[in-house]
Amino acid sequence: MKYYIIAGEASGDLHASFLMKSIKRNDADAVFRAWGGDLMAAQGAEIVKHYRDLAFMGFAEVLQNLKTIFNNISFCKKDILQFEPDVLILVDYPGFNLRIAKFAKQQGLKVIYYISPQIWAWKKSRVHSIKKYVDKMLVILPFEKEFYAKYNYDVDFVGHPLLDSINKEKLLEKEVFLKESKLQEKPIIALLPGSRKQEVSKMLEQMLLVESNFKDYQFVIAGVETLGQEFYNEILENSEAKVLFGQTHNIVVNATAALVTSGTATLETAIIGTPEVVCYTGNWLSYQIAKRIVDIEYISLVNLIMDKLVVTELIQSELNKQNLIKELDKILPNGNNRETMLEDFKLLRQKLGNKGASDNAAEIIDDFLEYHKTAETELSADAVCITKNNTQSK
Numbered sequence: 001m002k003y004y005i006i007a008g009e010a011s012g013d014l015h016a017s018f019l020m021k022s023i024k025r026n027d028a029d030a031v032f033r034a035w036g037g038d039l040m041a042a043q044g045a046e047i048v049k050h051y052r053d054l055a056f057m058g059f060a061e062v063l064q065n066l067k068t069i070f071n072n073i074s075f076c077k078k079d080i081l082q083f084e085p086d087v088l089i090l091v092d093y094p095g096f097n098l099r100i101a102k103f104a105k106q107q108g109l110k111v112i113y114y115i116s117p118q119i120w121a122w123k124k125s126r127v128h129s130i131k132k133y134v135d136k137m138l139v140i141l142p143f144e145k146e147f148y149a150k151y152n153y154d155v156d157f158v159g160h161p162l163l164d165s166i167n168k169e170k171l172l173e174k175e176v177f178l179k180e181s182k183l184q185e186k187p188i189i190a191l192l193p194g195s196r197k198q199e200v201s202k203m204l205e206q207m208l209l210v211e212s213n214f215k216d217y218q219f220v221i222a223g224v225e226t227l228g229q230e231f232y233n234e235i236l237e238n239s240e241a242k243v244l245f246g247q248t249h250n251i252v253v254n255a256t257a258a259l260v261t262s263g264t265a266t267l268e269t270a271i272i273g274t275p276e277v278v279c280y281t282g283n284w285l286s287y288q289i290a291k292r293i294v295d296i297e298y299i300s301l302v303n304l305i306m307d308k309l310v311v312t313e314l315i316q317s318e319l320n321k322q323n324l325i326k327e328l329d330k331i332l333p334n335g336n337n338r339e340t341m342l343e344d345f346k347l348l349r350q351k352l353g354n355k356g357a358s359d360n361a362a363e364i365i366d367d368f369l370e371y372h373k374t375a376e377t378e379l380s381a382d383a384v385c386i387t388k389n390n391t392q393s394k
Helices: 010-026 038-041 059-064 064-085 094-106 126-133 142-148 161-168 172-179 197-213 228-237 248-253 265-270 283-293 300-308 321-331 338-351 357-393
Strands: 002-007 029-037 046-049 086-089 109-114 136-139 186-194 218-223 242-245 255-260 276-280 313-315
Touching: 002 010, 002 094, 010 029, 010 038, 010 109, 010 161, 010 357, 029 038, 029 064, 029 313, 038 046, 046 064, 064 094, 086 094, 086 357, 094 109, 094 126, 109 357, 136 142, 136 161, 136 357, 142 276, 142 300, 161 265, 161 357, 186 197, 186 248, 197 218, 197 228, 197 255, 197 276, 197 321, 218 228, 218 248, 228 242, 248 255, 248 265, 255 265, 255 321, 265 276, 265 300, 265 338, 276 321, 300 338, 313 321, 321 338
Parallel strands: 002 029, 002 086, 029 046, 086 109, 109 136, 186 218, 186 255, 218 242, 255 276, 276 313
Antiparallel strands: none
């Protein structure tokens, strides 16, 4: 089978790569063409466009890059037609992928969506487009199945792929990690400031404000390799914090606590089991627009899944030195919120389905394609019989 996959962000590249690995177990002859990243390429995908060239954060940033976005959409449509895939698999990235879903369906292609757009947060009306243009929706958050059911749309909950990726990693013991990373013999506070340049600049400057208040700890930053050491050095000019690249999960699993920029990383940190404070500050205009149209009580996936405040969220003006110190104190050893948070993290992992999301998704995709292949074969056979009977009757 020929699979065309579109993942427009780093997290999508990760989850799609695991899905591809599972698909290959069911389909040894699978051919992949994709929009994604290095992890998908490592699984054998021919990468059309790298996600680094696709990610624009916030409403203002999207407006500034509209021409590039529309050019990418136009190019993608032509590339899909040229490749002639058996199925199109879309991974999150809704602004782009929902437009491609409509186009693909109009061309008679089979469309599968893996990792639902967060339409339960805003633009709920998109559910009608999804029902119309997506043949099979595979969701990774337990409450999403209930959300779609309200609109009479049956979706499949497959579990969360982060559980698979974290469980399969060979994470280092603390002594080994400290030695190999040339860190001090001090407990760690992990800093996860995000993945995009503008995001990291803003978030890391805020997070580092508390460094002098926690002298008994060392601050370790989960760095993004594509941004490079020099980029971080400019921010760390007056700091003792250390940047490690390609070690995010090792940093988090060996940390006493973490400050984490809102996004997938908040869920990763919770699954690993490290107490955290969720942080976010962004473009003023983007935030003002989002505040008026987003229909959710929390911004963190941890709190949304648990349907209660498990991790503190410091947003915009609330993200300041005083609040960071206060909330970080609460989740360090002897802090009054640490043990409660750890217990909630255990319940969170249970809600997410424990493991097997990629295999579950691949199995559903395989069954879907086999069903349609059989149906099309039977339809062709019926058409031949009808033609023969009409010829004989003449």
